[in-house]
Amino acid sequence: MQWSWQRALMMPVMWCVCAAAWAQTPAAAVQGAAAPVPADKVVVSTDIGDDIDDAFALALLLRRPQVQVLGIASAWGDTTLRAQLLQRLLQQAGRSDISLAVGKPTTSTITFSQARWAAKGQLPSGLPDAAAMILQQAHRHPGQVTLLVLGPMTDAAxxxxxxxxxxxxxxxxxxxxxxxxxxxxxSAYRPASAPAAEYNIVSDVAAAQRVFAAGVPIILLPLDATQITLEEPERIALFAHGDGLTDALTQLYYQWRNTDQPWASATPTVFDAVPVAWLLRPALCPTTPLHLDVDAQGYTREGPGVPNVQACLRADKPALIDMYMQAVLQLR
Known part of the structure; x- marks a missing residue:
């Protein structure tokens, strides 16, 4: 009798507590819901059109929604023709919404292997120069913009x-x-070759020196980590995929193959895809803090001092290639 009386007395209290909880459930659910992760804002500087790795890199970048590409600028050599290539590539990929800029023209010693494909691109009038685009976006989104440099650092400098x-x-x-x-x-089958004056640095040493000294945090993906090849099974899958982006990639690949340059072999080394992969999944290429000096010959020399770069010295090739294929083929 005593238990029943206590239970009856408590029922209104329990009902009030539950009612209050139910009333608060929508607000609590809203507060507890995971907020969408904002996309990384990126401006790209690329010397696309000589080697094929820039095209493979952009294919990965354009497939990933967690990166908001604010603009792409041509760099080095015939920058107008490179911008035409970019315009055609973006059009075929269905991404004509991305702004373009034209880098400072320079003299390049490398053959523009994809020039015939690029020549069919059509540039709108009044495009900004690359440096202007970089600065405009940096001012518009302070502290939020990543500058992705896939060629010489001329325009960044x-x-x-x-x-x-x-x-x-x-x-x-x-x-x-x-x-x-x-x-x-x-190669995994012979001793490592000695460090070299890498192309993007040695092409414009003064520009690299200025950028390294600028104080902006640098994530560096050097030859140590970026000599990753795309083998035949992966190429077949990409070239057979059959959408606008992969069709463009296929055509660019075969124009690159149809040159006499020593590096235009059947198997491309996708140097520039590695920094894009790092942006998407940094664990694929863990970094080490280093102090690097760019010397007059274009070497990046390790030295004493406060670290000025975070450098990836080894990438997880199998995981990187798997991520690349899943993304570009839109498998997940």
Whole structure:
């Protein structure tokens, strides 16, 4: 009798507590819901059109929604023709919404292997120069913009020289470049080659020196980590996929193959895809803090001092290739 009386007395209290909890459930659910992760904001500088790795890198970048590409700028050599290539590539990929810029023209010693494909691109009038695009986005989104450099650092250096304070608003620079402990021709079956004057650095040494000294955080993907090849089974799957982006990639690959350059072999080394992969999944290429100096010959020399770069010296090739294929083939 005593238990029944206590239970009856407690029922209104319990009902009030439950009612209060139910009333709060929507607000609590909203508060507890995971907020969407904002996309990384990226401006790209690329010397696409000589080697084929830039095209493979952009294919990966364009497939991933966690990266918001604010703009892509051509770099080095015939930058107008490179911008035409970019316009055609973006159009075929269904990404004509991405802004373009034209880098500073220079003299290049490398043959533009994909020039015939590029020549059919059509540029809109009034495109900004690359340095202007970099600075505009850095000012518009202070502390949020990653500058992804896939070629010589000419335009990054020009932006820094033009507006040091604006350049300092960049979140970071992610660059393919340099050679720290391994040179060209990395192989698991022979001793590592000596460090080399890597192409993107040696092409414009003064620009690299300026960027390294600018104080913006640098993630460096050197030859040590980026000599990753795309083998035949993966190429067949990509080229048979049959959408606008992979069809463009196929055509660019075969124009690259149809050259006499020594590196235009059947198996491409996708140097520039590695920094893109790092942006998407940093665990694929863990970094080490280093102090690197760019010397007059274009070598990136390790030395004493406060680290000025985070360098990836070894990438997880199987996982990187798997991620690449899953993304570009839109399997997940």
């Amino acid at each position: 020009l932006a820094q020289q033009r507006d040091p304070a604006g350049f300092a608003k960049l979140k970071r620079i992610v660059a393919m470049g340099g050679s720290v402990r391994v040179g060209y021709g990395k």
